[in-house]
Amino acid sequence: MKIKKDITNSDWVSLIIPNFNGEKLLEENLSFVFEAFANKENKILEIIIVDDASNDGSVNFIKRNYPDIRLIKHKLNRGFPAAVNTGVRMAKGDYIALLNTDVKPSRNFLVDSLVHFKNEKVFAVSFHEKGYGWARGYFEDGFINHEQGKESKSVHETFWVSGGSGIFRRSMWLKLGGMDEKLFTPFYWEDIDISYRAAKRGWLLLWEPNSKVIHEHESTMKKISINYRKRIQERNQLIFIWKNITSPQLLKRHFAGLIKRISRHPGYLRIVFLALKKIRIVIKARRKEIKEGKISDEAIFAKFKND
Numbered sequence: 001m002k003i004k005k006d007i008t009n010s011d012w013v014s015l016i017i018p019n020f021n022g023e024k025l026l027e028e029n030l031s032f033v034f035e036a037f038a039n040k041e042n043k044i045l046e047i048i049i050v051d052d053a054s055n056d057g058s059v060n061f062i063k064r065n066y067p068d069i070r071l072i073k074h075k076l077n078r079g080f081p082a083a084v085n086t087g088v089r090m091a092k093g094d095y096i097a098l099l100n101t102d103v104k105p106s107r108n109f110l111v112d113s114l115v116h117f118k119n120e121k122v123f124a125v126s127f128h129e130k131g132y133g134w135a136r137g138y139f140e141d142g143f144i145n146h147e148q149g150k151e152s153k154s155v156h157e158t159f160w161v162s163g164g165s166g167i168f169r170r171s172m173w174l175k176l177g178g179m180d181e182k183l184f185t186p187f188y189w190e191d192i193d194i195s196y197r198a199a200k201r202g203w204l205l206l207w208e209p210n211s212k213v214i215h216e217h218e219s220t221m222k223k224i225s226i227n228y229r230k231r232i233q234e235r236n237q238l239i240f241i242w243k244n245i246t247s248p249q250l251l252k253r254h255f256a257g258l259i260k261r262i263s264r265h266p267g268y269l270r271i272v273f274l275a276l277k278k279i280r281i282v283i284k285a286r287r288k289e290i291k292e293g294k295i296s297d298e299a300i301f302a303k304f305k306n307d
Contacts, residue, residue, distance in 0.1 A: 011043060011094050011095070011114065011117070012043050012044070012045035012092070012093040012094055012095070013042065013043050013044045013045060013093045013094070013095045013096070013097050013110060013114070013167065014044075014045055014046050014048060014087075014088075014091035014092055014093030014095070014096050014097070014170075015033065015036075015037070015044050015046070015047045015048065015096075015097045015099065016048045016049075016050065016084065016087035016088065016091065016096055016097065016098055016099070017033070017047070017048070017049045017050070017087075017098075017099050017100070017101060018049075018050050018052060018080055018083035018084050018087065018098075018100070018101075019049050019050065019051050019052065019054060019058055019083075019101050020051070020052040020053070020054055020077065020080075020083070021054045021055065021056045021058065021223070022054070022056075022058055022101035022102075023054075023056045023057045023058040023061050025101040025102050026049075026058060026061060026062065026101055027061065028104075029101065029102065029103065029104050030065075030066060032104040032105055032106075033047060033099065033105060034047075034066070035107050036105045036106070036107055036108070036109055036110070039107050039108055041108060041110075041111045042108065042109065042110040042111060042114075043110065043114060044097070044110070045092060045093045046070055046091070046092060046093065047066075047068070047069045047070065048069070048070045048071075048072060048087045048090060048091060049062060049069050049070070049071050049072070050072045050073075050074065050083040050084070050086050050087045051071065051072070051073045051074065051083075052074045052077050052078060052079070052080075052082070052083045053073070053074045053075060053076050053077040053078075059071065059073065070090070072086055072087065072090060074086065078181070078185070079181065079185035079186035079187060080163070080179075080185075080186060080187040080190065081178075081179035081180065081181045081184055081185055081187075081190040082179075082181045082185065084098060084163060084178070084179055084190075085178040085179055085181060088170065088173055088174070088178060089178075091170060093170065094169070094170055094171070095114070095117065095167055095168065095169055095170060096167065096168050096170050096173065097110060097166070097167040097168075098162075098163050098164060098165070098166055098167070098168070099164065099165060099213075100164035100165065100215065102164075102215060102216040102217070103129075103164060103165050103213050103214070103215045103216075104213060104214040104215075105127075105212075105213045106211075106212040106213060109127060109211050109212055109213055110167065110211065111210075111211075112208050112210040112211050113125040113127065113167050113208045113211040114167075116155075116206055116208065117169060119204065121202065121203055121204045122169065122203070122204045122205075122206060123161075123168065123169055123172045123173075123195075123198040123203035123204060123205060124161040124166055124167060124168040124169065124195065124198065124205055124206075125161065125166060125167050125205075125206045125207070125208050125211065126158050126160075126161040126162055126165065126166045126205070126206070126207045126208070127162070127165040127166055127167070127208065127211040127212070127213045128151070128207070128208060128209045128210065128211055128212050128213070129162075129165055129213055129214070129215040130212065130213070130214045130215070131151070132148050132151065132215075133148050133149040133150045133151040133152060133156070133207065134148075134149040134156040134157070134158040134159075134207035135147070135148060135149065135158045135159040135160050135207070136148070136149045136159055136304040136307055137159030137160070137196075137300070137301060137304055138301060138304060138305070139250060139253070139297075139301050141257045141260070141261075142253045142254040142255070142256055142257015142258060142260070142261075143237065143241065143254065143257055143261075144237065144240065144241055144245070146159055146160065146192065149207075149304075149307055151209070152209060153209055154209065155206055155207065155208055155209065156206070156207045156209075156307075157204070157205060157206060157207070157303055157304075158205050158206060158207040159192075159195070159196075159199075159205070159300075159304060160191060160192040160195035160196065160205065161191065161195050161205050161207075162191055163179065163190060163191030163194075164191075164215065165213050165215055166191075167211075172198065172203060173194070176194055176197050176198060176201075178194070179191070179193070179194050180193055180194070180243075180285065182278075182281050182285075183236075183239050183243065183278055183281055183282065183285065184236050184239070184240075186232070187232065188229075188232050188233045188236045189233070189236035189237060189239070189240050190236075192240065193240055193243070193244065196240075196244050196300070197244065197289065197293075199295060199300050200244070200289065200292075200293035200294065200295050200297075200300070201292060201293065201294055201295070202294045202295050231270075231271065231274065234268075234271045235271055235274040235275050238271060238272065238275040239275050239278060239282055241254055242275070242279075242282050242286065243282050243285045243286050243289065244286075244289055244297075245297050246286070246289060246290050246293060246297060247296060247297040247298060249298075250297050250298070258272070
């Protein structure tokens, strides 16, 4: 499919899809992506797929069936954050829409989201995944957790914008240095991390109910061991807290909660040791957050306290 774009206007979108062994999902979902691409109101300038060293037939499928896609190939598997960052660096658009291979966008899924970027403080907008609402973040028993808010017909602030179904302002993304590959590879918490860093700088994160997509959650993770995924999730949760929480009061609560968790579940020490392996990188990143953060941790969590 060949679609010519007039790039004389600004505010174009680069649509980026990271892929690893996702041939079957690409077969199922790329037709929906191209229907959205054909809709001029979405202002999609280009579709970029970053292949993270797949060993299935993904690359040949893309080349054979979708020659207009900008295909970028990693020689080595570098993980989800690196694949996304590669796509963003190569993108030509003012905004970057991120879709996982297991996401089906509606034909006009970007139209209402793009309107929000008229507000210069908006960093990102999360799409409305069928069955899910905006994200609520909360600090409980010394740990940060998140859950889905209720679906509604109104725009809502959100704790984080999904790296698999959201749109981001590219200039702000680059100022933040992108997703943190050093700490959150291969996956999990990387999109929460970049969202939280944006919020700490006073930028806005929104959820748009009319930007509809269908996301078959965990379709890309089925071949990965559940135990391995759980270890990475828990390790990255710890890394996120150590890197981003700068409030002395919340840190005290965290370490009290950490000791309590270890005493009740000694096996959790393994997670702590996994996180401690990256402590030097964490400390360096933490210094940057202390220096550049403008909004308190308490103020961010207060936004979602009564929702």
